[in-house]
Amino acid sequence: MTENKSGFQQVDPMTPEAVKVKKIFWETEDVFTLELAHENDEKREFNYKPGQFNMLYAFGVGEAAISISSDSSKKSSLLHTIHKVGYVTNVLSKLKKGDIIGLRGPFGSAWPLEQNKGKDICIIAGGIGLAPLRPAIYHILKHRKHYGKVVILYGVRTPRDILYPVELELWRKKYDVEIEVTVDRSDSTWRGHVGVVTTLLNYVELNPEKTRAMVCGPEIMMKFAVDELKKTGLDEKGIYVSLERNMKCALGFCGHCQYGPSFVCKDGPVFSFSNVTDIFEIKEL
Amino acid sequence: MEDLSEILKNHPFMKDLDENYLMQITGCASNVVYKEDEIIFREGDKAEKFYLIRTGKVALEINGRDKGNLRILTIGPGQILGWSWIVSPFKWHFEAHALEEVRAIALDGECLRNKCEDDPKMGYEMLKRFAHILEQRLQSTRMQLLDVYKRV
Numbered sequence: 001m002t003e004n005k006s007g008f009q010q011v012d013p014m015t016p017e018a019v020k021v022k023k024i025f026w027e028t029e030d031v032f033t034l035e036l037a038h039e040n041d042e043k044r045e046f047n048y049k050p051g052q053f054n055m056l057y058a059f060g061v062g063e064a065a066i067s068i069s070s071d072s073s074k075k076s077s078l079l080h081t082i083h084k085v086g087y088v089t090n091v092l093s094k095l096k097k098g099d100i101i102g103l104r105g106p107f108g109s110a111w112p113l114e115q116n117k118g119k120d121i122c123i124i125a126g127g128i129g130l131a132p133l134r135p136a137i138y139h140i141l142k143h144r145k146h147y148g149k150v151v152i153l154y155g156v157r158t159p160r161d162i163l164y165p166v167e168l169e170l171w172r173k174k175y176d177v178e179i180e181v182t183v184d185r186s187d188s189t190w191r192g193h194v195g196v197v198t199t200l201l202n203y204v205e206l207n208p209e210k211t212r213a214m215v216c217g218p219e220i221m222m223k224f225a226v227d228e229l230k231k232t233g234l235d236e237k238g239i240y241v242s243l244e245r246n247m248k249c250a251l252g253f254c255g256h257c258q259y260g261p262s263f264v265c266k267d268g269p270v271f272s273f274s275n276v277t278d279i280f281e282i283k284e285l
Numbered sequence: 286m287e288d289l290s291e292i293l294k295n296h297p298f299m300k301d302l303d304e305n306y307l308m309q310i311t312g313c314a315s316n317v318v319y320k321e322d323e324i325i326f327r328e329g330d331k332a333e334k335f336y337l338i339r340t341g342k343v344a345l346e347i348n349g350r351d352k353g354n355l356r357i358l359t360i361g362p363g364q365i366l367g368w369s370w371i372v373s374p375f376k377w378h379f380e381a382h383a384l385e386e387v388r389a390i391a392l393d394g395e396c397l398r399n400k401c402e403d404d405p406k407m408g409y410e411m412l413k414r415f416a417h418i419l420e421q422r423l424q425s426t427r428m429q430l431l432d433v434y435k436r437v
Contacts, residue, residue, distance in 0.1 A: 127434035157434040184429045186356045188346065191384055194359045196428040203361055218433040224424075 013251055016057045016102025021095045022077055028161050030085075031128060032093050033069065036078045039100060045075035049110035050135030051242060051270045055250050056080060056092060057102030064088040065247035065265070067132035068106065073142060078103075081131035081163065107250040109270045111136040112240060116212045120148040122204070124225045126155045126197050126217025130163045132242050132269075133216050141175050149211075150177045151204045155197025155221070159183050159190045178204055197221065198228040208233030214270075216242040223280065226273055236274040243268050243276070289314055292390060296337045297363045298414060306407045313396035319383040325366070326377045332369035334391045338362055341387030345379045357429075358422075359384065365418050370394025371411075 023035040038044040057063045070079035084093045172179045180200040182193035245257035245264040252266030260279035290311040349355040401408030
């Protein structure tokens with residue numbers, strides 16, 4: 001038995017466990033969500049922390065590291081929101097209810113939710129980057145009284161690419177949370193913001209002393225977001241980013257996801273920006 | 286009712302501006318309101334004003350000819366709309382229309398240009414503030430052009 005970073009016991013972290021597809025649904029034209037349950041015991045629970053990822057194994061095809069996008073307090077099933085971009089994710093996108101895949105995990109670090117109780121939270125997501133942040137949002141909204149002001153800024157390519165639009169609307173109506181969505185391009189029918197996600201920072205007031213930021217999206221977007229957050233006075237120590245690399249073993253053995261002195265799979269994917277500042281600027285690292 | 290100079294003073298674009306400059310600028314300012322979907326200016330028209338947005342959202346669009354009108358940016362409270370008044374030949378490059386009711390302070394471009402010519406220190410201060418806005422818009426445009434969420 002080994003214990004992973006979230007403190008959960010695993011029999012052998014290298015051996016995939018069979019899980020059953022409970023549901024598959026398309027979020028956008030090229031993004032879908034898989035709902036998974038244990039194959040033989042649907043009552044068995046999944047334990048993970050917001051921000052962690054699993055390795056999903058399409059038998060005979062390969063594995064892909066996919067962030068968990070479900071509510072960590074609902075343990076009977078797992079949601080993974082997946083961008084159909086490569087061979088493995090293409091095969092995963094063709095799964096049907098009842099199909100079996102392999103799962104290893106959960107792996108990696110989590111969003112720092114417990115240690116930032118009492119703080120204001122600014123979440124900045126770009127594109128599919130909202131998926132790894134959704135468990136953190138669920139947690140914050142469920143424990144709303146434990147946090148100060150909560151702001152969610154979300155940028156996508158076009159209005160058709162907005163993930164979880166119904167939930168975004170629900171959160172806006174039901175909870176004390178400021179949500180702004182922007183698109184990079186649109187026609188005249190879109191009534192919302194147009195411009196890069198960081199332009200949304202113009203519409204919210206952040207108290208730099210009290211605010212902690214959690215950022216996830218394409219790396220260049222995160223770099224731009226961190227720069228803009230720093231301009232508002234936020235310290236690098238209070239900014240967290242979730243990185244994506246070519247994760248293979250997910251245990252820090254193989255070195256595929258080595259990022260300077262760290263392994264994204266083991267030490268990340270969530271890092272305090274202050275821990276990766278120096279290497280964030282290095283090309284092709 | 287809030288004094289025009291007070292409104293100007295509280296707009297982020299005018300933050301920490303010298304009181305004397307603020308007084309001069311107030312002489313070129315007027316309150317404006319645009320209804321939802323009202324055109325504020327059209328592409329190719331003479332750029333006679335610029336606007337400090339107080340409330341509401343403005344869409345900037347460019348005529349994409351066969352692609353129809355393409356929305357390139359939205360501008361909201363605390364932001365500046367329009368910089369063509371400061372650059373010859375003083376023509377708008379985009380169309381701007383109100384996506385919702387917009388309240389703004391309009392500044393007469395010619396009035397302000399004349400005051401900047403008369404007081405180069407004030408003119409330089411205004412240019413620095415506009416250069417900052419232009420730099421931000423250029424950076425954002427570059428990010429949009431990078432198309433970072435592009436499907437692969």
